[in-house]
Amino acid sequence: GAVVSQHPSWVICKSGTSVKIECRSLDFQATTMFWYRQFPKQSLMLMATSNEGSKATYEQGVEKDKFLINHASLTLSTLTVTSAHPEDSSFYICSARDMRVGLNEQFFGPGTRLTVL
Amino acid sequence: AQSVAQPEDQVNVAEGNPLTVKCTYSVSGNPYLFWYVQYPNRGLQFLLKYITGDNLVKGSYGFEAEFNKSQTSFHLKKPSALVSDSALYFCAVTNQAGTALIFGKGTTLSVSS
Numbered sequence: 001g002a003v004v005s006q007h008p009s010w011v012i013c014k015s016g017t018s019v020k021i022e023c024r025s026l027d028f029q030a031t032t033m034f035w036y037r038q039f040p041k042q043s044l045m046l047m048a049t050s051n052e053g054s055k056a057t058y059e060q061g062v063e064k065d066k067f068l069i070n071h072a073s074l075t076l077s078t079l080t081v082t083s084a085h086p087e088d089s090s091f092y093i094c095s096a097r098d099m100r101v102g103l104n105e106q107f108f109g110p111g112t113r114l115t116v117l
Numbered sequence: 118a119q120s121v122a123q124p125e126d127q128v129n130v131a132e133g134n135p136l137t138v139k140c141t142y143s144v145s146g147n148p149y150l151f152w153y154v155q156y157p158n159r160g161l162q163f164l165l166k167y168i169t170g171d172n173l174v175k176g177s178y179g180f181e182a183e184f185n186k187s188q189t190s191f192h193l194k195k196p197s198a199l200v201s202d203s204a205l206y207f208c209a210v211t212n213q214a215g216t217a218l219i220f221g222k223g224t225t226l227s228v229s230s
Contacts, residue, residue, distance in 0.1 A: 006160075034217045034218075041205075041223075042222065042223070043207065043220045043221060043222045043223050044161075044207070044220045045220075046217045046218075046219075049217055091158075093160055093161065095161075095218075105151075105163070105166065106218060107163070108153070108160045108161040108162075108163075109160050110159060110160035111158070111159065111160040113158065
């Protein structure tokens, strides 16, 4: 089956620094990837839709200058949390849509736990 | 606007008993419905989906779900619960193939031995 990886699986950083999270589709190509954020014991909230070769589409209330998304290839999307603050601490999960015809399922990465001190 | 409701924060069942985790949805057009399971500090694992066809969908680990259009529900079921089924379960919906999913708030399933 389709596999999506995320790196790193967890990261601890100081307030004010930037953190980059990678999302890779390992055995399929994904023109579209999604980034979600999950607070403890809460649901996943869509942050943005990442499209290969074009600008990401952000959900209302998500600061695009703070959460930079780049989808440079059909297998890689990155989320950079710029000037991170403690309130950015969360579990970030990406998903990738398999672009093969007839498949409309999203495959989720294992998530990245970000802790900002 | 699309939405998903999981009315129960937690469901408790004894091992060997049947379990049901409820989900109702609101979406314009035809729904694409999904169930995922999440273990602590892990990503989401796909259980099953309904796109079209038979209203009873069978998925991974013995789980199944029944699509009920008139009640706009997609309840997750399993005939005999296992302690290892204890986890957080999410129902999700979209109305267009390949678009982002809207998730319910999640239901914690606790299976006691």
